[in-house]
Structure formats: C-alpha cells, structure tokens
Amino acid sequence: MAEAILDPGELKRPNPSALRVSDERAIEIVGMNKWFGQFHVLRDIDLTVYKGERIVVCGPSGSGKSTLIRCINRLEEHQTGTIRVEGVELTSDLKNIDRIRSEVGMVFQHFNLFPHLTILENCTLAPIWVRKTPKKEAEEIAMQTLEKVRIPEQAQKYPGQLSGGQQQRVAIARALCMRPKIMLFDEPTSALDPEMIKEVLDTMIQLAEEGMTMICVTHEMGFARSVANRVIFMDQGQIVEQNAPEPFFNNPQSDRTKLFLSQILGH
Amino acid sequence: MADVAHQTAFVRHAALPEREPPTAQAGAVHWLRANLFNSWFNALLTLLLVYIIVQAVLGVWPWFAGATWEAGSLQECRERGGGACLAVINERWRQFLFGFYPRTEHWRPAVTFLWLCIAIAPVLFPAVPRRLFWATALFPFFAYWLIWGGSLWPVLMTLGGLGLGYAAYRFAAGRLGAMTAALAGLLVLVVWLQVVAGPLARELSRMIPLDLVTVPSRNIGGFTLTFVIGVSGISLSLPLGILLALGRQSKMFFIKTLCVGFIEFIRGVPLITLLFVASVMLAYLLPPGTTFDLVLRVIIMVTLFASAYIAEVIRGGLAALPRGQYEAADAMGLTYWQAMQLIILPQALKISIPGIVNVFIGLFKDTTLVAIIGLLDPLGLSTAVRATTEWNGVIWELYGFIALIFFAFCYGMSKYSQHLERRLRTEHR
C-alpha cells in the first residue's frame, strides 16, 4: 500500500458552498451479492448515493472496491439484489444497460484511451455514435471539455504522445463529453508519477465543485478529506464502515478501519 | 564540513544555449566501413558474397543477352544461338494472359483489370478521392459481366434490387428500428429478384439488347483466371475471416462451436482436397440439374480455405488487445457491433496486417493449384504449351516468366503491407 499520500494543503480547496447534496437518489443498491465462481466477492451491499454526493471508497487490495463500482455500470454482473441507477434497474436487458452506461462515466486506473484515435476522436466517438450528436457539435463539446481539463492544445495528438497525467485528464474529458450524470473513478491516480497526481486530482475537485455525483476508489486520503462528503471502507467484500471524512479519519470505529488507516497513513 | 559544501554546492545562473548536433559522420567510405568492412570476418564475408554474386550474374547474363525473340519453334531458337528462347513468350503471351478467351474479346479482361486498379485505389490509399468508391462498389457487378459476358440487364436488375432494398431500409429505419428495417430491406430485395427482376430483364433485353459474347468458364485461363480467383478470394475471405474470428470469441455456444468446428476442419484439410471436392463432389451433392460454374466453385473453396487462416490470424490480434479497450468501449455505452467496428477491429486488424497479407500472398500463389483439377491457369497452360511439338523442351523461359509476374504482384502486396503498418503507427514508444 505504498500509495503517494498527498498533503491536503497542497490541493486546491473546493469551494464548500458549491458542494451541495440533494435528497434525490442517483444510485440505489439493495442487498447486492456477487460471486466469481465459488468466491464471494461482494456480500450484502446496501448503498444509496444521492445526487451531488462525492463518495470515496477505500480498503485493502482485493476487498472488492473495483468490483463494486464496476457493477454499477455492469462491467461486472451481480447475482442477487438490485441496483438502480437514475431510477432504472440494471437487469440483463441490453437496452437498459446501454442507457445506463451512457449516463455513467468511468475513468480507469490505466486510462484505457483508444490508441488508434486522436485525443479529439477519443472524445467525440461516444457522443457521435451513442448520443447521435452531429460531428461538428460533438467536436465543439469536446474542445470545451478539453479546455476544462486544460489540454486543448493536445487535441490532434495521439494518446501515446501524452504523459500519464495528461492521458488521465483526457480520459476524464472523454467521459465528460457524454454529459454523464454520475462519474466513477477506479484508482485514477495510482498509475501516475507523484508530480502528475495533483493535476488529475485538481481536475476531479473542479468536477466536484460543479455538483457532479462521484464515486471514487482511491487511496489519496488528502483528496478524501477535502472533497468527499462520505468515505466508505470496504474489507473482504463488505462495507465495514462509512462516515463523513472528519469522523472517519479522526475517530474510526471498527478495528479493521483503524488498522487500515494506520497502515495507509503511516502512523 | 562547511568547506566541502562550499566547494561542491553549485547553482547555474545562465541557461546553456542550444547547439546543433554534431554533423553525422557521412560519406560513402564511412558507410562501407560501418556496414561491410567493420571487422576482418565481415570483410571476408563481404568479399566472398560479392564473388558469388558476380559469378552468378556472369553465368546468367550471356543466356539472357543472347536471347532469341523471333522463332517459330524451339528447334529454330537453338539454330539461331545458345541463349534463352524468349520467342515462346513472344508468341504465346496472349495465351498466358487470357487463356483460351476468344481473341476478339481480349479487351474485356484488360478493361476489367484496369477497372480493378481504379477500384482498389481508394481502398488502399486515403489520399485518393473518396468519390472513387463508386467505382469500387460497382466493380464486382461489371467485372462479372465483362468476364463472363451475356446480357447486362440481369446485372443492372441486381443493382437496382440492392438500391431498392437499401431505400426500403432507409425508409423503415426511421420508423421501425434497425433490425426490422434490415429485414424489410432484405424482403424487398428478395421479392424483387425472385418476382420482378427475371421477366423485366428478359423484356428489356429484347427491347435494348446490351449483350456481350458469352464466354464459358473453361475458356477463361492464364493470369485472367489467376486474378479472377485471387481477387475474389482475397476480397471475400477477409470479411468472412473477421466474422469467424469474432464468432470464435462469441459467448453464444452454437455460434462459437460452429466457428471453431469450421476453422479446425478447414485447417485440417489440404486445399487440393477441397479443390477436388469442388470439381467432382459438389456435382453429386447439389440437386440434379443445377449447373454451378466450376470457377465459381473453386472461388468458394479458396475463399473458405483462406478465411479459416485469416480468422486465426485475427484471433491473435484480438487476443493481443488489452481487456481495458473492451471495457472502455462498453463503459461508454457502445453496442457490440459499434465497439467492434470502431475500437476493437481497427486495432486488432492493424496488429494482424503481416499475418493477413501472408495469407493473401499464399492464396494468390495457391491459385496455381487449380491446374491439378484441369483449369488452365498459367501453370496449366505452360504444361499445355510444352506438350506442343514446337515448344517441347522449353522450361526455364516459361516458368521464369510466370515466376516473374507472380513475384511482381506478391512483392507489391508485401511492400504495401509494410507501408500500411508505417502509416497506421500511432504509438510513439
């Protein structure tokens, strides 16, 4: 668990008044279980995410964090329980799945940009083919989004020509071009060199200020403290503890949480 | 301590200016040094190889330089000198290009070949204007008509049917969804071809005959036959191979089993066997009374054969893609076919280019196997030519000529594939 721990002081502070949380439900997971073969990865997960929430999920390696958020856009299929996203229940109905996927953006640890397409094409692909946006309009949206993540000048380059931090910001822009209602991040900074982590986290903070509903698997506790409104700790496929960041870090309840925090914060 | 710090601490106050890199050590002498004579062993090898090459050229040159171009038979050639008897090429080149195609109709394969060159240009080079794709789309229909002859009207009817089917699809797509619309388009096409096209074509032929002399398949030969089989095989086996590769990856049991079974069966059987099946067996298997052109049967067999190999090559390309590419495509809400078309196949095919071109070159050369089932491709023809009294005994000249033409086209394919790989290279690592 040798994650780079950023001092929260270094990060851009989000404007607290911008961080509103409504009581509309974005995601509702009830009694969800998942197995890989015989292995019970996720056990009785109950989780409700309200619009505008910023949730950080942490926990030891192999605890099922990735699997949990991948169930939300059905990159993994759950076996029992229900998952509703924006009111639509995830079943094997392909129409529903594609609809939900177009509303939920995802950012991966290894960026997963399409290497054979330029940055601009990466960003316009889904709007053109899934949303049926006219090409011209899609390109305008893409350029605006690239400006937001501060790399418009790279639009005509290929992903292989960019640094890791730039690639991850493109990946965020690519997801944002679909105008998603929810963003999922799976360890977006853990494949990056320390000096690039900040640029990606700053982009994410900016997103939080705009009221995006976010679920973020990360070990950047500085980010969790300053941006999250709720921190979830997972271990062995279960949600062990969840709380607002202040009490979560200052006054953890479960022993496993305490152990995890002491390891990750290096006390 | 303080002293050491004083001596080693260093701050640069002015940035160093940029300088030109040293001029490359260039020149012919340097190149020779670096590439041919960089050690005594390499120098020895170089000299030895130069000696062998010079000897080879000196050996062949007189034969080539003393060639006889004008002669009526091998006998006559021999009397005029000891060089190559290229008179056989001079006299028989038309036969090698066109087989027993009627002499007055030789312009038809020639025009078809020219059209082929125009048709593949926009496929191969993005700099060629996109409008030329019309020539590509129309090529198969008119090539069929030009080569085999007959009335143009059935061909035009087929084109019209495709146009109508597409129109029906477009009309229905807005209202009924893609799947239903595709079915509707197909229905229109089938009804048109089954009910309307036949009588209409007959009627129109009577009023305005647009006929070419019909040429039976057994008269098509030489490089015309090579190209008919090679080009059809290449252009049909790639899409079929892609579908087989995707089918093999499918999660649907029957599709997967079918594709795996097909691929393994075809790969396990020699092409010759398939060609014999085409020439002999299919006549028994098909319902009696169906006449099914032999060249067409051969094209089908060659296509199936190559597609199995292409499927395996592409499977390698698909397997080489990181799973993240599939996941990113899925996470954006792309459908399966969109993801394949836009993300997965462009990358997988790019990786597979050398293997695919390998199969294509193999296919092109394997067309010579049809000589065994009695078709007169260049090799079959050369046997026929050597069986005549005039040219009995000519070997090097004939096979050299055939080899040269095959080499030119295969080398072209190989060069193009290297060019394509360079053009598609976007990762800079």
Ligand SMILES: Nc1ncnc2c1ncn2[C@@H]1O[C@H](COP(=O)(O)OP(=O)(O)OP(=O)(O)O)[C@@H](O)[C@H]1O
């Ligand atoms: N496709 C799969 N098939 C079988 N087992 C899997 C699969 N994916 C993950 N697992 C297992 O499920 C468990 C949870 O995996 P998951 O990737 O969700 O963990 P994680 O909390 O994200 O860990 P990390 O911090 O290392 O990313 C692990 O033990 C992993 O080995």
Ligand SMILES: [Mg+2]
């Ligand atoms: Mg993970």
